[in-house]
Amino acid sequence: MSTDALLSVANLTASVDEKTILHNVNLNVRAGETHVLMGPNGAGKSTMGHVIMGDPVYTVNEGTITFDGADITELSCDKRSRAGLFLSFQAPVEIPGVPLSSFLRATIAGRPGLEMKGKEFRRRVKELAAQLDMDTAYLNRELGVGFSGGEKKKVEMLQLLLLQPKLAILDETDSGLDVDALSVVSRGMDAYRASCDGSLVIITHNTRILEHLTVDRVHVMVGGRIVREDDASLIPWIDEHGFESFEREAAGTADER
Ligand SMILES: Nc1ncnc2c1ncn2[C@@H]1O[C@H](COP(=O)(O)OP(=O)(O)O)[C@@H](O)[C@H]1O
Numbered sequence: 001m002s003t004d005a006l007l008s009v010a011n012l013t014a015s016v017d018e019k020t021i022l023h024n025v026n027l028n029v030r031a032g033e034t035h036v037l038m039g040p041n042g043a044g045k046s047t048m049g050h051v052i053m054g055d056p057v058y059t060v061n062e063g064t065i066t067f068d069g070a071d072i073t074e075l076s077c078d079k080r081s082r083a084g085l086f087l088s089f090q091a092p093v094e095i096p097g098v099p100l101s102s103f104l105r106a107t108i109a110g111r112p113g114l115e116m117k118g119k120e121f122r123r124r125v126k127e128l129a130a131q132l133d134m135d136t137a138y139l140n141r142e143l144g145v146g147f148s149g150g151e152k153k154k155v156e157m158l159q160l161l162l163l164q165p166k167l168a169i170l171d172e173t174d175s176g177l178d179v180d181a182l183s184v185v186s187r188g189m190d191a192y193r194a195s196c197d198g199s200l201v202i203i204t205h206n207t208r209i210l211e212h213l214t215v216d217r218v219h220v221m222v223g224g225r226i227v228r229e230d231d232a233s234l235i236p237w238i239d240e241h242g243f244e245s246f247e248r249e250a251a252g253t254a255d256e257r
């Protein structure tokens, strides 16, 4: 484990329903760094995000997750959130009956440094909505209900900017977005980085979203294992060649066992 890491995932093996999905995974992210996690469908990328966030569906069989100096492996999801971890969902949930503004208000309640009066909260949320090209009428609508894919992702970015976590995992925040919505998401990422120098772990297929970000490290996951790590130069290479060679290699290694 690297001691100066903000997030350190060490030898993590995790399963669901007795089926092992992540095998001995390591990941170290320092404060202010941007990491990218890539890999084919079904590789285990979303599982990785959910296990780091403490989704109780998954069982950690081995290994540890350390965040901001504390072992969080056994911590509940809400405590991890309060410690400064954030996960945006690949498929954001809909909650009928809960207006978006009430939901946002609840997410910051009881958080040191984030609590604000009603008037200030409304001003802040309006400001962030404008930054994301989001119609403020959405704030009064039920969370996610009838929102397009792009609108749901804007809501995730709004939460990110409001909460200013120390580390945000963005799970395919860019998937299914048109060009305008994509630019909103990348603007959101920039605004997050600029406002609090937070760390990012971006799970993506779409390398366009990464174009104007400074990426510190790229991790490739295949079959629940990190099979390759490199600097940002790996991104154009994957753009050109895809994941086939990694998948072939991983299959070869599996054959030998
Ligand atoms: N809650 C779950 N129940 C059953 N299987 C799951 C669950 N979550 C993930 N898996 C399985 O784990 C594997 C990895 O899935 P996932 O993490 O979603 O991959 P990725 O995000 O890389 O596409 C897949 O085979 C998937 O079906």
Ligand SMILES: [Mg+2]
Pocket: 045, 046, 047, 090, 172
């Ligand atoms: Mg996924």
